[in-house]
Amino acid sequence: MTKQVNIAVIGTGRMGSVHTRNLARAIPEANLVAVCDIRLDVAQAIADELGVKRVVRDYHELLTDQSIEAILIATNTDTHAFIVKDVAAAGKQIFCEKPIALDLADVDGALAAVEKHGVKFQVGFNRRFDKSFRRVHEIVASGEIGRPCILHIIARDPEPPSVEYARTSGGMFLDMTIHDFDMARYQGGEIEQVYAIGNVLVAPQLKQADDVDTTLVTLKFANGAMGVIDNSRQAVFGYDQRVEVFCANGTAAANNETDNTVIKGNQEGYHSDRLPYFFMNRYASCYVEEVRQFVECVRDNKPVPVGGKDGRAAVVLGYAALKSLRENRPVKVSEIK
């Protein structure tokens, strides 16, 4: 077998444990050498489960280990920026969960460190690695159905988050729509203007967090195309994830994946089951594939598929949408500094 990449994970919470298990079991290109969490017992438990030998509480211990080539950062968002700076300074390749940071100055500081130290930096926009969304991208990028005209992105969570979660998440645009901003850029290129409307229609408790639960964001792309992102915090039929790119000479649309293909017919008509419950199920293979590709890029010294520029752009679009919602007017992306 070709050379494996020695990698460590910092942060073994919800997303971190997914990545840790994937690195240990499903990505043969990687050699998971250490896990780190400030909650040492959490890190120890997953290390035991997977047979990982090294467990640390303080990520600085990993930075001086010359055998470690790459680090996956899956800590709380507010710690991403300074960890990225430290890891970059240590010369290690970086995979960082999204968003890079909620403060644009922090994002820029992190990206400056990455550039200065010349390390790879991939952001965890997992949906680019979904087979269906990638197929849409390939069809559109091939030019066979002409220039993009109108993009539709539908992304609806099955149920609203808690008020506590909403308070620290940065709000719906930076927590949830951020994925769709990245998808919009992936499918349609750079975005110049956003216009956002939103409302509290299903989860009144979110008003306490000054957040909304239903939004519609209209996009103008640099290439003349238009787009719309439909987001809701409550789709009772499951995690609703669809993309259509309507083009001058055709269209390409990715419909929802389903848990099974069964249709039941009875007196009332035809019925099929709810959608896969949530992102862990729906995007399970994407979490493997994004990190697998990152590890492969490190191993073969290739550019990563989703970089710092992409990570920054999605945050900027989140702030533009927020400004638009508050001022009820279209906002140029260039207004956000």
Next chain:
Amino acid sequence: MTKQVNIAVIGTGRMGSVHTRNLARAIPEANLVAVCDIRLDVAQAIADELGVKRVVRDYHELLTDQSIEAILIATNTDTHAFIVKDVAAAGKQIFCEKPIALDLADVDGALAAVEKHGVKFQVGFNRRFDKSFRRVHEIVASGEIGRPCILHIIARDPEPPSVEYARTSGGMFLDMTIHDFDMARYQGGEIEQVYAIGNVLVAPQLKQADDVDTTLVTLKFANGAMGVIDNSRQAVFGYDQRVEVFCANGTAAANNETDNTVIKGNQEGYHSDRLPYFFMNRYASCYVEEVRQFVECVRDNKPVPVGGKDGRAAVVLGYAALKSLRENRPVKVSEIK
């Protein structure tokens, strides 16, 4: 059989001939007694085909005929308003093709006459009579899936009109989107604000008519819901007509109708045919059903299903969208007088 309604048609062009044939062949509740067109030969030809006995060039001749109860107006848009006034003054029930007029003052004059003379007045928003869109409406109106949150309307023509057509049509919003504004009101209720973006992406010749060919209109409804209308003048795969009403406790979506249900599998994958070419095919049964219901309402003296208020509202929304496109800002519907 119960009593038939004596009805005449004014204007036997594209839409008028559809209505004339339907009245003669497919609406047993109606007795088509006369047809009228300023091109007498055109009226005569269809009368011969259908065995209609009376053919006139000047519609005033019909107004004094006491046996005629109802009149269907399918002349050029710029003649609707004054014909409506005359027909209303003659005390006859009116079915008028959309739009009532392109000038709001004309619309208001026509509606004032209708009200003054107490005649019925139905506007030809045929899509409300489509079985699938009506089923969506019923599901939403029943309340079983909760309050509407986000409406999606997709309506794409198969190919762009000529520059000449575009010049006299009132532009894309008043010619094409007007149907979708009515559909939006049918599914979601009153609209308070529109924001429209548009571009020329597929039919450069339309620039000569100062028109666009691709538009995205964002809606705010009075009930707090939001909506988006996606329109294009060129869907090469056929006449693309879809509606989704996403609600707090579910969703209801009408997909495209197809000419056949055949799927072919071969080395390249699975294939199905293009959509029915255009509105005459797609909405054939709606043209029958809207007039059938009108005739029934006349016969049984019931209120018509789509009235003058609906006809006016769609025109107002068209102007609001046009203003929004030109000024690149959200426009309150109340700004349009």
Next chain:
Amino acid sequence: MTKQVNIAVIGTGRMGSVHTRNLARAIPEANLVAVCDIRLDVAQAIADELGVKRVVRDYHELLTDQSIEAILIATNTDTHAFIVKDVAAAGKQIFCEKPIALDLADVDGALAAVEKHGVKFQVGFNRRFDKSFRRVHEIVASGEIGRPCILHIIARDPEPPSVEYARTSGGMFLDMTIHDFDMARYQGGEIEQVYAIGNVLVAPQLKQADDVDTTLVTLKFANGAMGVIDNSRQAVFGYDQRVEVFCANGTAAANNETDNTVIKGNQEGYHSDRLPYFFMNRYASCYVEEVRQFVECVRDNKPVPVGGKDGRAAVVLGYAALKSLRENRPVKVSEIK
């Protein structure tokens, strides 16, 4: 307009009234000049509704009318054969409802008369005129997906007939499967052997009529292909009508038509309505098209699309299936004389 064909209808019961209304309203190529029924009041009522001038009780009156070119026979099955003989002898073109007769000698006698007098003879196998089944036929006949290998025909009624109906219908194979035998020949060519199994699984009362309610008939075609026909008297989700022709280099499948295209999503999953209730709805357009083509063939003196040989073959296959069911063995079609 080109010349119309003067046509009369004998038998204005269930199927006859459908054909009568279609001839009067939906087939411009036809001029419906008379209707005939031994129940004169039934014939008179539909004539009044449609403005047909001539109404007779005895079909012989029509035979001497030189102005009548064609006759549509929709009487009870047991009268088809002798009426066909009389009409053929009168030199009139014939459209005859299926089956030609339940007794093969009667079928042969009727067809001999048709041949002797050189009149056209079309059998009412309406499903050949369905757009989707015809599209499957075209794809297969074009050769683009190679030779047929396995045909699947699914045809399930929504609910069982009465015992009385079953007693006089000739049994499930001659009443119901007969359509599918014709569809099998239409899609796959001549059939050499059948093997039929069947059971009473949903309508125990049919045992009194010595009939079954669920059958599976396996076919061997002359060209080496195989096929299976799945029939049931009770599909509670509606009238289930599907065809697949699996070929050496692909497949062509017609799925069910639906009344609307609406999908509802809620807590339980996704739902769509039952299928169109029964054959009158499902095949409404086929009843028009088969007679329209017949009239056109008469007018232009062309061969009819479904002839006496086709009508006979389906009856023979019905008897072969019945013999196979009773003897529990494969039966060569050539065994049936």
Next chain:
Amino acid sequence: MTKQVNIAVIGTGRMGSVHTRNLARAIPEANLVAVCDIRLDVAQAIADELGVKRVVRDYHELLTDQSIEAILIATNTDTHAFIVKDVAAAGKQIFCEKPIALDLADVDGALAAVEKHGVKFQVGFNRRFDKSFRRVHEIVASGEIGRPCILHIIARDPEPPSVEYARTSGGMFLDMTIHDFDMARYQGGEIEQVYAIGNVLVAPQLKQADDVDTTLVTLKFANGAMGVIDNSRQAVFGYDQRVEVFCANGTAAANNETDNTVIKGNQEGYHSDRLPYFFMNRYASCYVEEVRQFVECVRDNKPVPVGGKDGRAAVVLGYAALKSLRENRPVKVSEIK
């Protein structure tokens, strides 16, 4: 974590290597302690890849190892029976790939040993573990849609095997249809009679192996239901795997899984990609799940989900189909001893 089951794999060829990788990476309940293959280098390579410590050439070495609780047998079919006997005699729990053996006496000998030594014995009918087929089973077994009436199983390979493969495979019924016989029993219960027809329509070279490439097998179930299995060696659009169980009060159908959900529209219509190429892709998750459940049954001392009786029944049905094809008559399953 709860106790892991120590397991070894005998045979690391095509299916064996799939199971070996799954045991090492995807089944946390298992502890893969050894691999065995008479081609020692093949076993060594996969052991190196997965970090398995023990590699042996002769499976007898494993039988005396008291730490090994369970053994997965994935050797050539003709060795299954005697290895099963040895492993059973050693008191180890057994998972055996299908078919148990091609000779019924061998099957019976193996099963007798299993019974005598009281070990668990699971047969590798992986499709029972497919989420969609299981969902169909659950719906039917729940009784909510009434008694089964007609089963349809469609199973078509993407391309024909080599003549060499066909020669040693036992023929299409024992190699390919055997899966469908098991699926039929899983969905509909015991089978009493089969009638098989078959032909060489796409792969003339198979005549040299006295085999067929296209078959249709009709089934009579003990409960009165009927069924049909449609098999082909060449579905150019991909690995076609469908099941429908039509019942007295409804139906439950599993459609094909797809690699992606993308639909492309263009001038020619709508298009989607071919099906997943072959069984390794289509049933990847089933191979994990069947062994995971086996390991769980060993760990918790529960009965296995697919046992020796099931393995035997499918072989018997294969021979019944073969006899039916050769004699062109329905064959009672009880005729096969």
